[in-house]
Amino acid sequence: MLEVDWKRLARTTFQHRCPACGDGELFSEGYRIHDRCPSCGTDLRGEHGAHYGGPIVLGYTVGGVTGLLVLTALGWAFGLRTWVVWTSVGALVLSIFLAYRTCKAFWVWFLYATDEIGEAGEWGEG
Numbered sequence: 698m699l700e701v702d703w704k705r706l707a708r709t710t711f712q713h714r715c716p717a718c719g720d721g722e723l724f725s726e727g728y729r730i731h732d733r734c735p736s737c738g739t740d741l742r743g744e745h746g747a748h749y750g751g752p753i754v755l756g757y758t759v760g761g762v763t764g765l766l767v768l769t770a771l772g773w774a775f776g777l778r779t780w781v782v783w784t785s786v787g788a789l790v791l792s793i794f795l796a797y798r799t800c801k802a803f804w805v806w807f808l809y810a811t812d813e814i815g816e817a818g819e820w821g822e823g
């Protein structure tokens with residue numbers, strides 16, 4: 698059973714900090730995650746592709762829910778007009794990009810909590 702440290706989960710997910718120390722920045726630039734935590738040196742890489750599938754599914758889910766909520770709210774207020782549909786699609790796409798870093802940070806926490814990443818010395822240097 699996975700023991701969830703909620704404070705650590707929140708700090709990693711919403712403040713984009715290392716799941717091991719809670720201090721080091723998770724992202725080096727854009728959506729790219731540091732190979733190792735700049736603060737404690739924990740290996741954040743994981744298996745090849747480990748950082749992609751989960752966050753993409755989460756991001757699309759956030760986008761889909763956001764698009765449906767906007768469509769429901771605007772559709773209820775103004776009826777299903779063309780601009781309502783396009784505004785919903787815009788909200789869907791925009792929310793994917795806005796939520797992606799947070800989804801990826803959550804996924805790093807998940808990989809760390811399930812021992813998929815963070816094993817010291819698992820990866821050779823260079």
Ligand SMILES: [Zn+2]
Binds near residue numbers: 719720734738
């Ligand atoms: Zn760290």
